[in-house]
Amino acid sequence: MGPRIGIAGIGVTCPLGDSLEASWDRLVAGEGAVGRMAFEGLPDIAAAQVTSDVSRVLTRLQQVGTERVSQMALGAVRKALADARLEAWPDPERVGLYLGTGMGGAATMDAGFAALHGGGRIPPLTVPAGMVNGASAVVAIHADIRGPVLTYAVACASGSVAMAEAAHALRRGEVDIAICGGVEAPLARGTVAAWHALRTLAPPDAADVARSCRPFSADRAGLVLGEGAAFFVLRRETDLPVPPRAWFAGAAVRSDALHLTNPQVRGQVSTLKAALAAAGLAPPDIGYCNAHGTATVAGDPVECEALRAVWGADAARLRVSSTKAAHGHLLGAGGALEAALTVMALRQGLVPATLGVSALDERCGGLGHVLGAAQRAPDLRHAISNSFAFGGTNAALVFSRA
Amino acid sequence: MSTLDRLTHLIHDKFGVDTATIDADAPFASYNLDSLTVAELMFEIDDAFHVAVPDEAATTVTTLRQLATLIDGLPEKV
Numbered sequence: 001m002g003p004r005i006g007i008a009g010i011g012v013t014c015p016l017g018d019s020l021e022a023s024w025d026r027l028v029a030g031e032g033a034v035g036r037m038a039f040e041g042l043p044d045i046a047a048a049q050v051t052s053d054v055s056r057v058l059t060r061l062q063q064v065g066t067e068r069v070s071q072m073a074l075g076a077v078r079k080a081l082a083d084a085r086l087e088a089w090p091d092p093e094r095v096g097l098y099l100g101t102g103m104g105g106a107a108t109m110d111a112g113f114a115a116l117h118g119g120g121r122i123p124p125l126t127v128p129a130g131m132v133n134g135a136s137a138v139v140a141i142h143a144d145i146r147g148p149v150l151t152y153a154v155a156c157a158s159g160s161v162a163m164a165e166a167a168h169a170l171r172r173g174e175v176d177i178a179i180c181g182g183v184e185a186p187l188a189r190g191t192v193a194a195w196h197a198l199r200t201l202a203p204p205d206a207a208d209v210a211r212s213c214r215p216f217s218a219d220r221a222g223l224v225l226g227e228g229a230a231f232f233v234l235r236r237e238t239d240l241p242v243p244p245r246a247w248f249a250g251a252a253v254r255s256d257a258l259h260l261t262n263p264q265v266r267g268q269v270s271t272l273k274a275a276l277a278a279a280g281l282a283p284p285d286i287g288y289c290n291a292h293g294t295a296t297v298a299g300d301p302v303e304c305e306a307l308r309a310v311w312g313a314d315a316a317r318l319r320v321s322s323t324k325a326a327h328g329h330l331l332g333a334g335g336a337l338e339a340a341l342t343v344m345a346l347r348q349g350l351v352p353a354t355l356g357v358s359a360l361d362e363r364c365g366g367l368g369h370v371l372g373a374a375q376r377a378p379d380l381r382h383a384i385s386n387s388f389a390f391g392g393t394n395a396a397l398v399f400s401r402a
Numbered sequence: 403m404s405t406l407d408r409l410t411h412l413i414h415d416k417f418g419v420d421t422a423t424i425d426a427d428a429p430f431a432s433y434n435l436d437s438l439t440v441a442e443l444m445f446e447i448d449d450a451f452h453v454a455v456p457d458e459a460a461t462t463v464t465t466l467r468q469l470a471t472l473i474d475g476l477p478e479k480v
Contacts, residue, residue: 121448123445
């Protein structure tokens with residue numbers, strides 16, 4: 001298993017707020033960040049936007065060649081470093097960045113192609129701003145990260161996979177400080193239209209747009225796109241100057257190898273079992289599962305079946321919620337944000353609820369779903385966060401209270 | 403307003419560069435415009451001045467005064 005890996009700091013920029021604590025407070029208060037967005041040529045969509053000015057992390061001159069995705073990443077990384085009380089490091093080559101993003105600079109590519117196809121000129125910095133590793137490069141430049149700077153594009157598991165890889169790099173001794181997480185900025189017209197065309201997006205709920213994403217609910221209608229970034233500073237136990245926020249106990253990544261988009265029980269079960277084994281834990285040790293729970297018709301019952309299969313007789317005692325109902329599906333950043341919220345659940349002994357559920361889909365039953373209001377869990381010691389991606393890659397991360 | 407003055411203001415408005423630091427005869431890099439920023443500037447100039455700055459200008463033009471002279475010699479697009 002190697003040395004224990006501790007979380008030294010966490011930084012979040014997400015639809016619920018500009019810090020992890022503010023986002024958590026809104027989440028457990030039962031508030032959601034899903035609103036209505038309009039794009040030309042599309043019906044209004046439900047989406048969860050970051051409302052602060054994320055460009056302010058850079059001067060206007062520094063913003064040249066950057067875009068929303070790189071700005072959100074850098075902002076969240078800076079918050080994570082501040083949380084870890086890290087301002088500089090003696091050996092920048094011993095610091096690595098492991099960044100997950102599904103679509104990189106999608107808005108830049110979108111705008112560039114729109115200009116070109118509309119008879120105009122494509123801006124000269126479309127490639128550096130739009131490239132999938134653009135955000136990683138911007139973070140490395142401004143945080144002086146000179147070890148491995150790697151970008152993981154694994155759709156909705158990107159952030160989780162990046163975190164799992166970062167922990168491995170620390171255990172292998174390749175780096176002394178691993179900065180890892182995910183970022184996504186998909187709320188651009190072409191990207192939204194592509195998701196809409198796939199018929200996966202929930203329409204804005206007519207009665208209450210904040211309840212458009214309803215994971216596990218019998219009346220769920222699809223996922224709600226969100227944007228944001230969440231980053232962690234990971235260190236080996238022996239390098240931690242103070243006790244960590246939590247322990248990163250273990251992780252696993254496995255592939256369905258069956259279908260481009262349909263989730264499969266087989267791959268999820270093997271991922272969950274492997275993550276528990278990596279953490280040296282058994283199913284009853286886990287007190288909370290932050291589910292992938294995107295609120296698609298097909299996805300939620302498969303995940304619940306996988307959880308029931310792994311937890312068996314203990315399934316009904318496993319507290320489960322999907323926080324996507326509140327912050328939307330951040331795609332490549334989703335696993336990282338949900339990991340951050342899972343750590344908060346461990347630290348606070350409080351499990352957030354799945355918002356918006358009117359009646360639980362019976363195919364999602366047999367688990368300890370937390371519905372309505374956040375639930376006190378003073379005994380909570382270990383928790384798991386699931387990310388199951390398009391393309392069939394599944395990741396599960398296990399965290400333990402410090 | 404002269405072309406040089408307009409360019410100075412464009413650089414200030416677009417990139418937030420203090421106009422006092424802009425020396426029209428010094429290399430762009432002396433006031434922190436790198437090659438990417440110059441490429442972006444050339445792109446903006448096409449719209450702002452209704453001209454088509456040739457691609458090679460991004461490498462042959464090294465100062466703002468050279469750029470102003472180049473723009474003044476270009477035909478205005480209708």
